Amino acid sequence: GENVEQHPSTLSVQEGDSAVIKCTYSDSASNYFPWYKQELGKGPQLIIDIRSNVGEKKDQRIAVTLNKTAKHFSLHITETQPEDSAVYFCAAFSNDYKLSFGAGTTVTVRA
Amino acid sequence: DAGITQSPRHKVTETGTPVTLRCHQTENHRYMYWYRQDPGHGLRLIHYSYGVKDTDKGEVSDGYSVSRSKTEDFLLTLESATSSQTSVYFCAISASGTEAFFGQGTRLTVV
Numbered sequence: 001g002e003n004v005e006q007h008p009s010t011l012s013v014q015e016g017d018s019a020v021i022k023c024t025y026s027d028s029a030s031n032y033f034p035w036y037k038q039e040l041g042k043g044p045q046l047i048i049d050i051r052s053n054v055g056e057k058k059d060q061r062i063a064v065t066l067n068k069t070a071k072h073f074s075l076h077i078t079e080t081q082p083e084d085s086a087v088y089f090c091a092a093f094s095n096d097y098k099l100s101f102g103a104g105t106t107v108t109v110r111a
Numbered sequence: 112d113a114g115i116t117q118s119p120r121h122k123v124t125e126t127g128t129p130v131t132l133r134c135h136q137t138e139n140h141r142y143m144y145w146y147r148q149d150p151g152h153g154l155r156l157i158h159y160s161y162g163v164k165d166t167d168k169g170e171v172s173d174g175y176s177v178s179r180s181k182t183e184d185f186l187l188t189l190e191s192a193t194s195s196q197t198s199v200y201f202c203a204i205s206a207s208g209t210e211a212f213f214g215q216g217t218r219l220t221v222v
Contacts, residue, residue, distance in 0.1 A: 001170065006153075032209045034209075034210070034211070036213075042215060042216075043201055043213035043214050043216050044154070044201070044213045045213070046210060046211070046212060049209075049210065089153055089154065091154075093208075093209050097142060097159065097161060097208040098156055098159065098169065099144075099156070100156075101146075101154040101155070102153055103152060103153040104153050
């Protein structure tokens, strides 16, 4: 099955700086890569995703990049704000209708 | 939360008792999933459903069973609860099998 590794496990950034979270996956057949944000006491919320036929996607202050050859993808958050503090999960979807998740990154934005 | 309701939201139960968690959706999505979330493990798939009465196992299915007799309801049963099943359980739904939306979670404590 798919194995997704996520780094770092914790990330502390100064407000206004950028944050980068990296994930690798093992199944070359995986073709869909979503990112989720989870705030305390809530369910994960889909914030952005990328499909295997695209190398980069942006949505305001967040962007995702995908390198299929190296089997890794990254989340970039620019101009971080206190409300960006949360746990972020990457995931990979293969052809068996299952999403496999990374272990999560706790992001803290310092004021 | 994308028309997903999990019940109960919190439950404390004793070791050895059966427990059933319910996920109800109003989106008419084909796919439904049960995940558990534990520190350091991210989200792990327990069981999923790709249609009424069509279910399959995930990576941590031992000790759990599921049923889906209607499109809108997906039930997760712990046949004989153990302390290792203390966790937060999330239901997710998907129309296509890729984009998945999560419920608010059920915190289960087995004492």
